[in-house]
Amino acid sequence: MRPLLLSLLLFCSAFTQAAIQTREMPYTGPDxxxxxxxxxxxxxxxxxxxxxxxxHEWWGLNDYAKRRARDLAALGYSALAIDMYGGGKNTQHPDDAKAFMSAAMASSEAAKERFNAGLELLKAQPQTDPARLAAIGYCFGGKVVLDMARQGVPLAAVVSFHGALATATPAMPGSVKAKVLVEHGAADSFITPQQISDFKTEMDKAGADYRFVELPGAKHGFSNPDADAHKGHGLDLGYQKAADERSWADMQALFQDVFAK
Incomplete structure (x- = not known):
């Protein structure tokens, strides 16, 4: 019984030690x-x-973005929550968030370079297969990953959760290499019906492989349980558990598809 008990203890010890690991990764942008x-x-x-x-959302690299990286790690991926603002800064006030976002998106080329700096950092990690890559984004981050797909960044897939759809640099025919998934709240007052129509027309003309999902009753920020806390600033936000779970399941199905090939 003693060898068996020892083996069991060693197995349990190894099991309990295996866990989601995290690490802050300082890096430098091209600028x-x-x-x-x-x-x-x-x-x-x-x-x-x-x-x-x-x-991340327009709030910056906060606990929510980091939580999503851990959620992806639990699914078996190597995940890096990148910093589009610099210094890992974040805020809870919409005026600051708007200023951060405006500065980050002042130049589409600079935004692409900052995204690519994070992508290269992820590719360099020993846990990452550099031939199998994807990106997800929330709110502001949703626009970022859609723009990366528009500009032909070599990704297998991108997923936008309640992201902005409008762009000053629309996709050209053949430019979109990634499979695109847009998870959109049907009650999102930040996105107009015209923007949705324009986005679909853009993707169709570009010949993109995309899927646009409208989630019934879901408002902007539907995936973030902290969204309701920002209503005090007069923002039409709201968490919806059903939309959160549905959109996350859709993402998993897409990743299983693109990474199985």
């Missing part, structure tokens, strides 16, 4: 801006696995 990423992975998985970039 010299100091950025801080947040890497998450499951150390119970041996070898490289697909990598997913997470792009």
């Amino acid at each position: 010299g801006t100091q950025l801080i990423g947040y890497l998450a992975w499951d150390d119970a998985i041996a070898g490289a696995r697909p990598g997913v970039v997470v792009v």
Whole structure:
């Protein structure tokens, strides 16, 4: 019984030690801006696995973006929540968020370079298979990942959760290499019906492989349980558990598809 008991104890010890690991990853943008990423992975998985970039909401690289990186790690991915603002800064006030976002998006080329700096950091990690990459984004981050797809960044898939759809640089025929999934709240007052129509027309003309999902009754921010806390600023936001779970399941199905090939 003693050898069996010892084996059992060793197994249990190894099991309990295996867990989601996280690490802050300082890196430098092409313009010299100091950025801080947040890497998450499951150390119970041996070898490289697909990598997913997470792009934060307009609030900045906060706990929610980091939580989503951990959620992806729990699904078996190497996930990096990147920093689009610099210094890992974040806020809870919409005026600050608007200023941060406006500065980050002042130049589409600079935004692409900052995204790519994070992507290269993720690719360089030993946990990441650099040939299997995707990106997800929330709100502001949803627009970022859609713009990366428009500009032909080599990703297998991008997923936008309650992201902005309008762009000053629409996709050209053949430019979109990634499969595109848009998870949109049907009650999102931030996005107009015309913007939805324009986005679909743009994707059709570009020949993109995309799917646009409208989630009944869901408002902007539907995936974030903290969304309701921002209503005090007069923002039409709201968490919806059903939409959160449905959109996350849709993302998983897409990743299983693109990474199985």
